[in-house]
Amino acid sequence: MVGERVLTDRSGGARPGGANRDGRLTRRWNWLAILGGALVAATGCSDDPTGVSQDELHFQADLEAVSGQLTSLAELEIQGLEAVRRTPPGEAVGRLLLDAGAAAWEADEARAIGHEAAAEGLERAQEAALTRGLLMALGATEAAGVVDRLEAALAHLESRWRGMDRADNAAQEGLREGRRGAERARQALGAGDPATALAEAAQAGDVIRGVDAEVAARRAVSAAEALLERADALAGTDPTPPIARALDRARETCRGAREALEAEEWRRAVAGSAQCAGLSRSVIARLLVGIGPDALAQRAEAMVVRAGDLLERARSAAGGELRPPAARWLQEADELFLAARAHLADGDYRRAIQAAQGSSARSIRVLAVLGSGSG
Structure with missing residues (x-):
């Protein structure tokens, strides 16, 4: 599944420090030390008491700034959901959404008779069909805009990184993997497959955000919460018992992800947000049950x-x-x-x-x- 995740979790857990933006940038010096090895302070070029160079702080600020241009998968799915509710989709999208709904309910049936492995396989099929259907609903024009914004953000970060004259390291590899993802997205767009282009662009955005575990975790949690809101709205005020139970589990996992975020436990926050998003997708799949x-x-x-x-x-x-x-x-x-x-x-x-x-x-x-x- 293409999800709200990071390339690797480079934080390890909670760190001291205030919640203001400058404080967050300053207390990330451990992350920068891991990525870059010897700090610029070793060359005598830093004017920050923590040993973090101004270049590193600028790169960190740029990463946070361009993160807003990198659309996550959940955010794209929300846009697709709004599109299919606004305008009835074509036959291909309608059938994918029907397949997603059927797979979700069949997973429940398989689980009811103790076939857990079959249920998990059906849930994977449900997520794949729902995601592809919602991305297809966005169309080529939206996909082109997403890929354009990804490439622009990536080019800016690459330019900033080259100017820092740093050795090859994990952050640079993250940018390289992001570039490869952007190239795959552009190729899919050229091949007339906007849904795959959007999925590749979302994956590349995850990788780039994953250069900093905190940036990735904050975006993942907010996107999962937004997806849960849409599922809640679809369910209405009197959902059926299975839908109500799924929503309760989704709310619980989202609360846990938010608590982990506040505790600066980035890995747990990302894992919780992915689980919340998955549960929200299962609710959406059941309730859409096809549009055409x-x-x-x-x-x-x-x-x-x-x-x-x-x-x-x-x-x-x-x-x-x-x-x-x-x-x-x-x-x-x-x-x-x-x-x-x-x-x-x-x-x-x-x-x-x-x-x-x-x-x-x-x-x-x-x-x-x-x-x-x-x-």
Whole structure:
């Protein structure tokens, strides 16, 4: 997954110092020492009491400044989400979003019957389909702008770094990897694949920000929180129990990432933000369940039929009286199936899909319990 991450975490944890910008720049002298080896102070060229040269401070300030020009993956996904909600997408994007929603719900079903490895594979497929669909919705014009801004920011940092006359080190390698990513993004754009261009540009931005673990962590956490806000808004005020649980987990991980950020534990902040973003994507995938009306109708019909088949299998397997909670699950599966059929008849395809998915999940739980002999 292309995510909110850093190339490597070069901070190791908390550091003392104030929260103001100048304080942050000054107390990063340990990071600069690791990257550059001997500080410029060894040559007698520094006028800072910490031994950090003005060149290094300027480079650090530039890195923070251009970070705003490097769009993260979550930020691009948010833009794509706004685009598909504003204007119905084409068939290709619609089908990707449908696939993402189906994979998300199928992951729940696989997990309900104890197939964790299958669930994880489906979740990866869901993230890939959702991300590509949302990036495709942005189109070539937006992709060209993102790549242009990446190249401009990278050129500025490379120029600043060359002027410092420093030896090859981890920061320089980060810039080189960022340049390679920018080249891949430009090639994808030229090949008529704006979605891949955007993904490569986001990856390159992560690498460049990863030159400084704090810059990377702050951007990752803020982007994950913004993605969670969009998922929350899509869910509305009365989400279904599975959606509510996923949102609760996402909020918890985002809170943990924010707390790690405040404690200057950059590695933990980035890991938490990635988990929060992933949970938010799973919610978004379930709630979009496709935008194109024709594809949506076909998917709704197929899922209602599947829910009916699973319900009949569960009823047949149950035979006599079921013990709780399997009896409750079977009753809920029946109620949701009837609701799905009603929504389908009314042309409310999204609600039909959600009800059918809920019915299928409960029928599968009943079958799993009966298969284990505990029903």
